Amino acid sequence: MSQFTIVGAGSIGSGVAQSLAAAGHDVNVVSRRGTGPLLAGVSLVAADATNEESLSRIAQGSVALFNCANPPYDAWPTEWPPLAASLLGAAQRTGATLVTMSNLYVYGQPSGPMSPHDDLAATYEKAQVRAQMWRDAKAAHDSGSLRAVEVRASDFIGTTANSLFEARTLKRIVAGKRSFVLGDPDAAHSWSFVDDVVETLITVALEPSSWGRAWHVATNDARSSRQVVTDLAQFIGLSDVKVSAVPHSLLRAAGLFSSMAREIPKTLYQFESPFVIDDRETRELLHLTPTPWFEVLRSTLALIPNVVPARASRSRVEVSL
Secondary structure, three states, X not given: OOEEEEEOOOHHHHHHHHHHHHOOOEEEEEEOOOOOOOOOOEEEXXXXXXXXXXXXXXXXXXXXXXXXXXXXXXHXXXXXXXXXXXXXXXXXXXXXXXXXXXXXXXXXXXXXXXXOOOOOOOOOHXXXXXXXXXXXXXXXXXXXXXXXXXXXXXXXXXXXXXXXXXXXXXXXXXXXXXXXXXXXXXXXXXXXXXXXXXXXXXHHHHOHHHOOOEEEOOOOOOOOHHHHHHHHHHHOOOOOOOEEEOOHHHHHHHHOOOHHHHHHHHHOHHHHOOEOEOOHHHHHHOOOOOOOHXXXXXXXXXXXXXXXXXXXXXXXXXXXX
């Protein structure tokens, strides 16, 4: 039995905690409000994770310190730097391996499938903040002052995911109504299943050969937003569910009233052209594979009560792959 500390009690942090606790480990989940999964072996700790002294005390004796935090999207430039610095310092003080959950923003607009060895070429501020977090952690790792590893995922999908395919969108699909998506509905896009994200994080935390670099989550073949909507509809026996892009004019209007909405145009490129993850090294070197797409659809639709697969829906979905 080992001890682990997780900063962040969202879908990924809670998923990591549940998996580790189920394996018999002791887990501290740190959040401002002390929330998280109520399970044997899981201690919920209310603390300010930007306080390095406090975080170090909590993480003392931990094998790994997971950064699964998720500051408000529009506050990344101000809230990430002090939090990242505290996590880095706590890992150095305690000797815990720093395992960071990240995303594909750091690469900027891609010209092909994104590899974990690509340059961190993004030019907009939020992505640069995330890129600098990894540069700092990598420099500390290379100097021998700590052990660090980073996991990057594409947009989440699944029951617990903070996803574009959340309950409101799914309700429209289940009702056979037109679905609205960002960008080009037919642009290829990678969707990382939350359970696969959790598995990758835990795997790299426990595998010394994985440290000192970034890894991509093992992810199913890219599917356009239209294909995902179609697959979800077919899962429950529907067909011809229409899909449309959210008009740019509506996004601009929303930005007048919401700081979150104002951030969308900066990353809209991710949905207007192919945005595809290259996970070959994760599969070949870590021996991880993505959860079958049919199970991903089942998990995603579990957000809507009483939705069951139609007879033979599995075969129809598999034929469409």
